[in-house]
Amino acid sequence: MNKVSLSAQHLVKHYGGVVALADGNLEVHAGEVMTLVGANGSGKSTLGKIVTGVVAPDGGRLLLNDREVVFRSPQAARALGIVAVYQELSLVPRMTIAENIWLGHEWQGTGAVLRDAEMRKRTEEMLALFEGTTHNHLDPDLPIASLSPGEKQIVEILKALSWQPSILFLDEATASLDSRQVNRLFELINEWKNQGMAIVFISHRLDEIYRIADRVTVLRNGRTVATAPINELSQQELINLMIEGGVATRTNGKRPETSQAEEILRVESLSTTTLRNVSFVLRRGELVGLGGLQGQGQTELLLALFGAIPYSGRIFLHGQPVSIHRPQEAMRHQIAYVPGERNTAGLLPIQSILDNLLLPSWKQYGFPLRVRQAQEDAAGIANVLKLVMAGLDAPVNTLSGGNAQKVVLGKWLLRRPKILLLDDPTKGVDVGTKSEFYKLLSELRAEGTSILFYSTDDEELLGLCDRVMVLHDGKITADLSGERLVHSELVAASMGSSV
Amino acid sequence: MKRRISPTLIALALAVVLFFVGGLIQPGFTSFELAMNILRLAAFLGIVAAGQTLVIISGGEGIDLSVGAMVTLGAIISYGLISKRDDRILIGFLASLGAGMIIGTLNGIGVAYLRIPPLVMTLGMATVIQGLIFAVTQGSLEGGSAPLLSKITTEPLLFGIPGILYIWAAFAGLMWLLLQRTRYGKNLFAIGTNRVTARLSGVNVKATVITTYMLCSTLASFGGFIFLGYYERVFLNLGNPYTLPSIAAVVMGGTVLSGGVGSYWGTMAGSIVLTLITSLLTTLRMEEHLRQIVYGAILLVLLAAYGRQRALRQ
Numbered sequence: 001m002n003k004v005s006l007s008a009q010h011l012v013k014h015y016g017g018v019v020a021l022a023d024g025n026l027e028v029h030a031g032e033v034m035t036l037v038g039a040n041g042s043g044k045s046t047l048g049k050i051v052t053g054v055v056a057p058d059g060g061r062l063l064l065n066d067r068e069v070v071f072r073s074p075q076a077a078r079a080l081g082i083v084a085v086y087q088e089l090s091l092v093p094r095m096t097i098a099e100n101i102w103l104g105h106e107w108q109g110t111g112a113v114l115r116d117a118e119m120r121k122r123t124e125e126m127l128a129l130f131e132g133t134t135h136n137h138l139d140p141d142l143p144i145a146s147l148s149p150g151e152k153q154i155v156e157i158l159k160a161l162s163w164q165p166s167i168l169f170l171d172e173a174t175a176s177l178d179s180r181q182v183n184r185l186f187e188l189i190n191e192w193k194n195q196g197m198a199i200v201f202i203s204h205r206l207d208e209i210y211r212i213a214d215r216v217t218v219l220r221n222g223r224t225v226a227t228a229p230i231n232e233l234s235q236q237e238l239i240n241l242m243i244e245g246g247v248a249t250r251t252n253g254k255r256p257e258t259s260q261a262e263e264i265l266r267v268e269s270l271s272t273t274t275l276r277n278v279s280f281v282l283r284r285g286e287l288v289g290l291g292g293l294q295g296q297g298q299t300e301l302l303l304a305l306f307g308a309i310p311y312s313g314r315i316f317l318h319g320q321p322v323s324i325h326r327p328q329e330a331m332r333h334q335i336a337y338v339p340g341e342r343n344t345a346g347l348l349p350i351q352s353i354l355d356n357l358l359l360p361s362w363k364q365y366g367f368p369l370r371v372r373q374a375q376e377d378a379a380g381i382a383n384v385l386k387l388v389m390a391g392l393d394a395p396v397n398t399l400s401g402g403n404a405q406k407v408v409l410g411k412w413l414l415r416r417p418k419i420l421l422l423d424d425p426t427k428g429v430d431v432g433t434k435s436e437f438y439k440l441l442s443e444l445r446a447e448g449t450s451i452l453f454y455s456t457d458d459e460e461l462l463g464l465c466d467r468v469m470v471l472h473d474g475k476i477t478a479d480l481s482g483e484r485l486v487h488s489e490l491v492a493a494s495m496g497s498s499v
Numbered sequence: 500m501k502r503r504i505s506p507t508l509i510a511l512a513l514a515v516v517l518f519f520v521g522g523l524i525q526p527g528f529t530s531f532e533l534a535m536n537i538l539r540l541a542a543f544l545g546i547v548a549a550g551q552t553l554v555i556i557s558g559g560e561g562i563d564l565s566v567g568a569m570v571t572l573g574a575i576i577s578y579g580l581i582s583k584r585d586d587r588i589l590i591g592f593l594a595s596l597g598a599g600m601i602i603g604t605l606n607g608i609g610v611a612y613l614r615i616p617p618l619v620m621t622l623g624m625a626t627v628i629q630g631l632i633f634a635v636t637q638g639s640l641e642g643g644s645a646p647l648l649s650k651i652t653t654e655p656l657l658f659g660i661p662g663i664l665y666i667w668a669a670f671a672g673l674m675w676l677l678l679q680r681t682r683y684g685k686n687l688f689a690i691g692t693n694r695v696t697a698r699l700s701g702v703n704v705k706a707t708v709i710t711t712y713m714l715c716s717t718l719a720s721f722g723g724f725i726f727l728g729y730y731e732r733v734f735l736n737l738g739n740p741y742t743l744p745s746i747a748a749v750v751m752g753g754t755v756l757s758g759g760v761g762s763y764w765g766t767m768a769g770s771i772v773l774t775l776i777t778s779l780l781t782t783l784r785m786e787e788h789l790r791q792i793v794y795g796a797i798l799l800v801l802l803a804a805y806g807r808q809r810a811l812r813q
Contacts, residue, residue, distance in 0.1 A: 306699070308698070308699060326703075327698060327699055327700075327701050328701045328703060331701045337699060339699060344693070344696075345693075345695045345696055345699055346696060346699075347693070348688075348689055348692040348693050348696055348697070349692065349693065350692055350760065351688060351689070351759070355685065355689075358685070359689055359696075359697070359700040359701075359702070360701045362685045363682060367682075368676060368681065369679075369680045369682065369685070371679075371680065
């Protein structure tokens with residue numbers, strides 16, 4: 001095989017009015033491991049998706065071996081040897097390991113008869129690469145559904161390998177692997193590298209980056225800001241590259257002193273499939289941010305506190321142990337949860353604004369429901385939220401994104417929550433609505449509501465919160481407040497660094 | 500809120516047209532007596548389809564194919580217990596409703612907890628009910644309707660209008676109250692629209708689903724009780740012809756098969772239209788087998804047409 005090289009130059013991608021990638025550059029050559037790093041919203045996943053043919057760029061160009069190429073699909077990229085392993089698993093649970101690996105490029109003999117025996121043999125050879133690192137012996141005929149997350153991830157990697165890539169993208173491929181499996185993967189990566197493969201490695205674990213990478217490309221706000229050999233950058237220098245030059249400005253300079261306030265919520269060693277022994281305290285009137293890269297367990301933490309997913313560990317309200325295993329129980333304790341995925345989890349799209357606002361509260365209107373009273377209350381909330389709408393009877397999906405998100409928050413206001421759990425509530429919301437939203441949160445906090453606020457927008461966390469707990473791999477790795485509540489600390493903790 | 504003409508009104512207009520078409524084909528079709536008779540039959544279908552309305556609004560591919568069998572069971576239980584005695588009507592009534600509650604709860608548990616698709620669960624339940632009927636009756640049916648029951652349901656009560664129509668009107672009011680003025684109704688529309696949102700807003704989704712299937716079978720059983728009043732006799736598969744029409748009536752009334760949208764007014768209008776179609780076919784003196792084929796074809800066309808309308812809207 002010739003020495004492969006891929007070069008992405010000045011890639012641009014817009015989603016609506018949002019610029020996801022302003023100037024993305026990436027270069028990778030045969031026989032090297034390039035790693036791509038960046039904070040939330042830096043554009044690294046967009047860049048990865050463009051290079052592997054998942055999304056089409058709005059500008060810029062891609063050169064493969066110095067020839068310009070355009071990918072219309074991941075299949076087109078794959079045909080040229082560029083194959084990606086994603087963290088979001090793409091395996092078919094009911095099919096076997098072998099069937100999944102060869103799905104889409106089955107070996108066919110005469111008359112389109114599948115050459116099962118040969119595929120099976122090749123599968124066994126590939127599975128042998130990870131021999132000894134898995135709990136069970138992996139057999140090609142095992143169904144995917146019977147595998148652990150780590151084993152599935154291994155199959156995912158082997159599936160990519162079966163396409164015989166010349167350029168391999170590993171996007172957070174180590175997230176569900178244990179240390180033995182990661183070690184083996186790194187041995188294999190070094191082997192592949194020496195055979196002339198080019199590897200792009202994306203990970204949120206800083207230590208892994210330093211172990212495996214040859215070079216690093218840093219993205220910030222949709223732009224590639226640096227490319228350098230990894231041994232020329234210290235962890236601190238790398239983190240500084242990932243954040244804006246200056247210290248983030250605070251939009252909310254004065255905050256009430258809450259560290260002495262009455263304790264409302266205490267969580268002790270809470271664990272779920274993602275979370276590992278999370279403990280913390282939330283005080284009255286406190287606005288606490290949840291930070292970190294996406295998918296580190298922030299959503300799970302909020303869902304567990306709301307009783308929507310199973311967990312182990314103990315939860316105390318006002319010092320009393322409570323059992324919260326269903327949303328109704330959380331609601332009885334005046335806990336409210338505002339999801340970020342408003343269309344799938346926050347709204348009843350075809351129903352009226354009125355019905356959406358009142359859904360959690362119908363209980364208080366008796367039988368038969370006192371509809372007039374309910375309408376008045378809903379109108380009051382709509383007023384507080386400054387909803388721009390045709391009327392309370394209009395379907396909620398006629399609202400703009402920002403107004404719809406206000407409804408998702410507003411439906412809890414009628415219940416006067418003591419603890420508000422916010423799951424990235426400003427995602428895809430316009431700037432004007434965002435500032436109204438912030439004002440509303442400040443008012444709620446002033447009234448004594450305790451708020452746990454997950455956001456993928458670091459500026460928002462820094463500007464709004466009294467303190468920020470950073471999650472990394474399902475653990476709280478930092479609790480930043482006061483002097484330490486700055487972007488560099490936030491990003492460092494997001495990457496699992498203890499600098 | 501609705502930009503399109505209400506499906507209820509369309510169905511009502513269709514009913515009026517069919518009524519006068521019937522009058523053209525067969526003078527006398529438009530007579531008061533015949534109109535009352537048609538409405539009387541529509542009331543029966545309307546009560547059976549009431550539960551179906553709830554199940555379809557609940558979404559999650561909600562459908563109840565066991566209503567026909569449940570009508571049979573309700574009728575046979577009433578028949579056996581009432582045994583021609585007026586003083587036993589109440590017992591027959593309560594027992595048939597009780598049977599409906601049990602069967603419906605089982606349907607609901609199967610759908611909500613065991614996650615059996617409603618189509619499979621209720622079709623299986625229909626077979627179980629049939630078996631139950633055979634087991635209980637051993638093929639021989641002993642009992643009878645009571646004079647009072649027939650009187651209430653069939654004979655003119657006030658202004659020449661049969662009692663069942665007054666019952667149906669009151670029932671419709673209760674259905675409106677249930678759907679629009681109870682927490683259950685609000686929760687029903689919520690789970691029909693988006694179960695994740697409903698759950699995260701504190702709706703007990705499983706309990707709502709079970710209640711819905713429970714109500715559906717109970718109402719079907721109530722339909723069987725009324726059937727006894729109409730025909731004063733029972734047979735082993737008397738309810739079977741009503742399963743598909745109960746769904747067609749709901750869908751014609753604008754209740755959307757994917758859930759979350761619907762009303763009982765619409766189902767009432769749909770029931771009247773379907774009953775008119777049957778009566779028209781009878782008027783045409785079509786032979787029984789041919790009539791069944793034509794009626795079946797009309798139901799298929801209706802369901803296909805309304806299903807397509809839904810696809811276009813999305």
